[in-house]
Amino acid sequence: METRTILRVTVHDNDIRKITVPVKPQTVDSLLEQLEEKLGLQYKFSLQFADFNNSLVNLTDIADLPDKPTLKIVSIMTTPTSSTADTEILSPETFEIPTFPVDVKYRLRQANLQYMQDQTFLKVSAELKHEILEKLSETMYSFKAYPDKENFEEAAAALIKKHPCLTQPGSSKGWNGWYDSLRWKMGNYRSKLRRAGCLEVSINGGKRRGQQPQRNIKRPKMSGINFLPNFPDGEDETSMESKRKEMVEDMKKLHPNASLIAKNMNSTSVLRRKELIETETVVKDTVERWPALFTEGQVSKYSSVTEHLHRYTEVFESRVYQRIPNISVHRPIR
Template sequence: MAVQQKFTMRVIVSEGDIRKLTMTKRPDTLEDLTGMLRDTLQANYTFVLQYQDPEFDNELCNLTDLSELPEKPTIKIIPLIELVPVTPQTESCSDTGSQADTDILSNSSLDRSFQWPEIFEIPKFSVDVEYRLRQGNLLYLRDATYLKMTKELKHDILEKLAETMYAFKAYPTKREFEDVAKALVLTHPCLKESGSSSCYDGWKNCLKFKMGNYRTKMRQLGRLDVTVNGGKRGRYSTDRDPPNKGIKKPRKGEINFLPEYPEGKDDHILEEARQVLVTEMMKTKQNASLVMKEMDVTFALRRKEVVKNKPPIDQMLQRWPALFTESQVFCEFNRVVGKGLRENFFDALDRFSPSLMDLFRKKRGLTGQILTDLLHKTKVNEPTHIRCLILRGLPIILGDDPSAFFRNCSDVNENGLYSQTAVGILCMDEENSTQLNPSKVGIILEGSVVMEDLANLPQAFCLLFGLIYALHLDYPKYMKNTFIFVQQVMLDLGRSELTPKIQTLKNQLAL
């Protein structure tokens, strides 16, 4: 029997998102390749493909025939935005695929598209400011003379930097302010400060004040991500809380923490769209295209509810039933964070598995005994079993309490066993409740099973992580270290300082 040859390619989704994908076999037609990419990348939009042609020094060319592709091609995805005039006829056919795709793109409420960059690139300033900086840099290179800073010049520089920073996030961290200040003096050395040990401490402090002023301007313009915190600082607090208490801002790498409503939409229109969603989810067979369109349109309303009001889970189940389906959990995570959860989570899990398994084997004492028992239950030739081992062993090595998180029972109706569980995974197996990968898996939130009959334990953990972002939930205390490790180390989301235990594990894995 002939062995099927895998098909590996480099896919350029955007400038900041370049992936290596491996298919089990080479697609037969261009339509097959497009469908595979759409499913793998969860790309709910129309696109065409280009490839790097070796005959033209790897310049991009439109892909029209798969025979043109080299053995391991580099493919670029080019999104297409269709502008379709809205007429009564097109509105009545809103459940068709092409119209739904158009509405998703034109009505999208996503304001930000990228995470904070690893290396902050200083933007171009106005023509006058760029000219003065260029002259100042030439003088610095010639005789190390610093540019004499005027109030007007400093204001223009800080204003442009604040605008650029706000495009990534409204509340940068201390480290991110430092990154911007450092990038500024590296790009324009004439702006270095002679009285500062780092040469940019003054710029960092000025950026903090300027960013606060910029948020005030945005608040006056009605931007939701900053108006939510209006009157929460100092003696003007509306709730008479102490300063800085209850400030709502991204803490886990969310780029669309509290987005604006789509243009032309208000609470009444979005509420009608939500009711359409609820009605559609009551049907035995839902229109997936319509659900996707309405979920995208109502994203800002949904985020406003979960961030500002923090409703109970049972209320969210009634109001947003589509949010508790596998496809929409992954889509919602992409809306909030700007990157795919499923592929990034499992890629990271598989990448870290060999190092973590070696670390498990080296552990001694009580922790080592528990990890050894888990290793004995693992089928090393089964990828799902290895993933289960890592997810079971990670909380143990980080000092968490997995017994409060992985709840075992033989019947989903035995809710007394997990009614007090705030966040957890329900493992149901009548034969052996201690299996690494039980036959039935569900997700528990606030003592209720919100999703059940999931494929396996790793899939359930991945979906639960997505639901935490979608519902703006806090990590449970008994698994906090594990979730932070997944967030910051595995998925590279957020930039807060790691706790000693997590930092130690990261160092041991030589990451």
């Protein structure tokens, strides 16, 4: 009984191979492992196959695999491992007060108990205030390097909600002073990181001893994260530049090495980001320096947003129509 399976695998536009696996895989994961070994791929990927309409669909069930299928390798972009400051953490819907050092935690607990007994507010010393603001700034930075007004208000309100002894009598909301202090402390915290060489805030250094002030502050938009991450551990600009040149030379070949391109594109994302943000490279220069960025394999990684654009437009229009009857919404040209 024939158990082997013959596959036609498209690794890249110019790299199509015939692969024979000795034993028919029983699961998608098993097939992925065999292809990874036979193709020598050094990156994570998923598979697509041509269905009865000859359209590519994701392979999620091995039972859907035809007898002699044509498969396409779709690389999955991974974020390079870097320092803790570069960890991707999404901002929570509600700000959660972090755990303070043991001594601060003890003093706040005692003060909260006193407040519950006779509504006595804590007289915050300069040392205690520094410890509280430092920890809050560190926590806020892990979510967003440049918090907006609402973020500061939310953090200040959450602080006195968890520790009512810190409520400031005489202020309209009870936390107005904490709001002002936290904004000031956050600026100091960014300055400390800037002196340490953190790229995300170094690029926005203000006027310092003859330097020109930054007029165009560069910061994440639309819930962006890792706006300008530091180089991963063990990597620097020189090592990434070497990988970039290696890709440029490989792209000159008739059949570029798809696995090498995908691997190096993932590992050099920090360098590309740095160039685009700091030097604002024009498209022509970007094409020359990063030719692999404009290949189908790389562009397809960002196609999910385009694929869902039509649905986003429909949802937006439905909500607009519900709020404002008889309004005319212009669809984007497709």
